[in-house]
Structure formats: C-alpha cells, structure tokens
Amino acid sequence: MTHNKSDIVITGMGCCCSAGPNARQSWQTILEHRANCGAAPVEVHSDKLDSPVFDANGRSLVLPPPLTMGRDEDHPDLARLNPTLLLALEALAEGLKQAGLVPEELAGKRVGVALGTTIGCIFHDNRFYVDWKEGKQQDPASILNYLSTNLATRFQQILAVNGPHCVVTNACASGTDSIGLVKQWLEQDLCDIGIGGGSDELALIARHGFAGLMLTSKTPCRPFDVNRDGLNLGEGAGILVMESRDHADSRNAQPLGRVRGFGNGNDAYHPTAPHPEGLGLQHALTSAMADGEVEAAEIGFINAHGTGTRANDSAEMAGLHGTGLDHCTVVSTKGATGHTLGGAGGIEAVLTLMALREGQTSGTIGCREPDPAFAFSPLTQGESVTLDKSMGISQSLAFGGGNSVLVLEAYRS
C-alpha cells in the first residue's frame, strides 16, 4: 500500500533555539523583531573569533520529562546525552505532545526517524583530542559516547520504536532533506508515524571553519540587506511529527498542515559557493512544486535560507525569481535564530508552518535596506504582512551544492 502524495499531514511540531525554548515562543520572538544574539559561551569561546552567536543553552538541557530511557547496564554510553541530542529531544517532546502522542504508547510501533546534523555526526571533543595527541592515558568514554549518539538510532532507542531511520549529513540542508525523506517513507507506507527535522549545537570547530571562509559577521547578521556581511552561527533543533492522513484520522489527531512537496537539486558548481543564478535551487523548487502538484501562483510565503552572506542571499533571490515566485512574501528567520546548520531546516519548517497557520509574518530581522540588486524585495525588519495563501516554502542551501525545498500547507483554525 502507498499513500497519496498530498496526504502526508503534520500533527505536531517542536522547536528549541535561541529565539525560544518552544515553537510558540520562538515565533513570538520573530513577531517582536527580537534577536538574542551575543557573545559565545565559554565552551565555544576563542579570543580569535569575534562573531556573535545565537545560543540556545543546549549544554544545560536535560532529558525532557515525557521521555525516558530504559536502563541498560551493558551500555553505559547510552546514558550520556550530548547537547545536539538534547536539543533534538526537547523539540521532539514538544512535537509529540502537540501531536497527542504519548511516548510510552509508541513502543513497538513503526516510527520512522530522519534527522539532520553537521556537528552531531563529528567527534569534536577538543580536550580529549589534545590529550590523545600528547599521548596521555585517557578514558575512551568520550569517543564511545560519540559512537553511541547517532541521532536517529538514539531517538528510536529512547522511544523503543521500529522503522526506517537515517541521519542526513548534507551540511546546511540536512534538516530539510530529513523532513523530505520522512515524507517519502510515509508515502511508501514504510512507517505509520514519521519524525523529521534537524539539530545542531554550537561548536568551536564550526566557528573556526566559517571564520576561515570569511563567512561570519562581527555584528548581528543582516540577511538580504544591502550591507550584509556574513552569518552568525546558532544552535537549536526543529522537529515535525508527520503521519498519513489515514493514520491521523484513525486516532482522531488534528492535523496542523501538510507536507505537500519535497524536492532537491544540486548546483554541480562549487564546493562551498552557490550557483550565482541559483540553478540547483530552481530545480529543487520546480521539483518540490511538481511533487506537491502545486503551481507557483498558489505559494504565498517563502522562508528562505537567508544566511546573510553575500553569495547565498543573491543566489537565493535569483533562484526564486527564476522560478516565478516574485509575488511571494520572502523572509529569513535567521536574524532571530542564527544559522543553526543541520538544525536550520527543521527549525525553519516549524517557523514556516507557524507563519502560515497564523496567516501573518513580520520581516527579516536585520534587513533594513534590501539589496537593490535583487529582482524583488524581501520583507524588511519592522514590516508585517497578512498571508492570505495557506501554502509556503521552506528552503535550504548547502555546501556541496545541495538545495532542498519543502512545500508546506497550513490548516487554519
């Protein structure tokens, strides 16, 4: 059995980032044009780095109460939770609650999990590494913990569920791709419930890397602004809980919206820079709309990748223009969340759905004077608009030339 492509509904969403510890508060921060951007916490501080960050305080989180882990004396590594996993679990708990799903009752069920990350898949315990380089005797617990923290298998272990699972490591498009893969699994009836999104913590290695590429700003980022000069890293997680409509109906769940379409395309152009005309993005947009059987005219809102770098924002606006989406309200929410890398796609899908459900959005924090080189203008800080159309797009661009697009449709109460 397969499910109709347009029948993959969203019944829950969760988000934890510097804009707020949940979706509602994060959305409120955006409506109020606030940006919790500041100095890096001590764990990721470096005297050589002067770009501010968007800290969600993932290091101080604990396992959220509805979720429990079975005791496993044979595998003490499973008792340890890193910030990337904790941020993701925070978002998961919120999403499951909204979906009306009780974690204990999911045990044994077919629940697919796809999560995106960039930091979560690498071993980045600097202290351990330095000690190892110096030949000091050390407890291998740190690396054993790393090996036991594949996000997707840990989610399934914590929930005691079965089903397809994967961790997508497509750089900054990972979260968007993960949601798209879950949509496909549900269509193919590989699972009854799907959890998709992404998560990432702040890490020194990423701060150094982006600084080395001259892609970070020393001030709060200004996506789409004529004077934009780079991104700020952030941390956070965003999760969508998805089901086939039949499954949601069978348990009387109230869908929040639908994942109508998913598409991705590769620029095949450069290791780190997007194609200047956004060609891969155009293919991803076209594919996602075709997948959702949606015309460009039906789309009213676009939550862009909008990092605040010169190249990304130009390519993205060119790609949207080339796909005939000039009529849409375009914003970037990274002015409120920072660039959360593997978490970005999940967080932005949640915020896109919030905007579409509420039928309104405010402009891009940090964008005061839109770049006149763009074919059309994004919504600027201080502006607000009503969103008449219930369909919108959340899109991500990544190193490696990846472009991923979700077409989301909101059900409005």
Added chain:
Amino acid sequence: MSCLVTGVNATRLDELVISPTLEGQLRRADEFIRLAMGCVHEKFAETLATGDELRSGLIVGTAFGPMQTNFEVLDLVVSGQQSSPTLFSHSVYNGAAGYLARSFSLKAMSITLTDFGFPFFHALQQAKMAIDSNILDRCLVLQVDSYSTLLDDIRKQCGLEYERPWLPGCVCWLLESSDCSDSGWSLDKIEAQTIALGGEKYLDRRDTVRLNGDEQLLTDPLGSAQLLTGQLLVPDPQDEIEFTLTAPYGDVAVTLSSNPQLQG
C-alpha cells in the same frame, strides 16, 4: 518498472588509482574525496556522461565520514592557527557528494547519510526508493570510509580483538530504472535496521554474513558491502543472490536476481 543494479565497483586505498584526467581536479582533495571520486570515475565516467542530469542523483553512506580531515581541522583549532577554508570544506560530510555531483553533473538528489552500522545498505535502501517512486532515473550509491589514527588507537585501547587497522575504501553501485536500462541485477529487496548500542560494539565489528548459504564473519565496516559487490562481479553468478547480515547492532537483508549483462 523495477530498480536495476547496472554497475558496481569497489576499491581500497592501497589499490586506488587516480587517472591523470582526474588528478588535476583532486590535487587538494582529501583521502575521503579521492576514494569516492576514484572509485566512481574508474567504472562509471563514460556511463554518467550520458543521460538526463536532472534525473541523476547520488546517495553516499558513511560510518565515520572524513574523520581524519576533521582532526586536521581540529589541529588548527587547538593550536590557535587560522582555519584552512579548503580543509574545512572537505571536513564537511557531504564534501565527497559535492565533488561527485560537480564532476559527473549529477543535478538531482544528492544526499549523504551517516550510520555506524550499515551505511551502504541504508543508502541503497534510500536509492531504491528514489528509483521505485520515479524521483530519479539513476542513482549512484556509495559507502566511503577513511577512518583515522585516533579511531585505530581507541580500538586497540579498548582491549578489543584487534587484528589490524581498518583499511579505507569505497564501494559504489549504479542503480537505474528499468525504463532507462535493460540490463543489470534486479534489486528485489533491501532491508536495513541499525539499533543504538554502546560505542564499543561499533568498534568491535562483528558482521555475520550469509551469502547464498555460505556464512562468514567480517570485521570491518566496509567488509559486507565489498563482499556483496564482489559477488556481483564473479564470471558465472548464480541466478539469485540472497544476502543477510546479522550483528549486535542490527540486521540487513538483500535479494538480487540476475541479468548477466551487468557491466563488470
């Protein structure tokens, strides 16, 4: 429409040959990228030069990603030196996928998946779904792993039954829709499930593989994909291949039925 495996290749670092035409592109590439590019180029460069690039994609699976490159970036971080843009961009897990997409003009889906259990088989599962559901006409499926000195040291330190370092390598299959190709192995079934366990289990690799009734124990993360790939290249293959893998960290099952025209 069915999903066909129309070509396979496998290479290890000690036998990797980079053609002169490729060497220029790879002069700054790390081992992880070189393994992926070399393996694909050797077998598929001509095939990939034809066909619809907007319907051609790739899925790369990896257990540890470009781990050694990641540590080279960490070396710069902890020593207070400025980060190298090239090194950093290669330490990102989808660096190899980016190179492959660009070099072979693969402009549809490009996904990198990370799994400590069975990265090749999870990638294969996803690629088959993309072909079966008509998202792609063809899809490269890879596992690339290059490991690291630190990983090897930890394996020794944990007191595991250590035999030798895992050898970096790459396995690559080309999957195509039967609408686009009329020769190849039919990929009838692929199931893969990894479960979360303590980290030691992934270091003390124990894959019990059963291939058409013959059982063997494989002890490195690329071993099972290499074994199955080798089976597809034997001169007189059986009509059907039944492959199962059981390990403490999960299970895999693959069924292929033959079409002897597979390009070897």
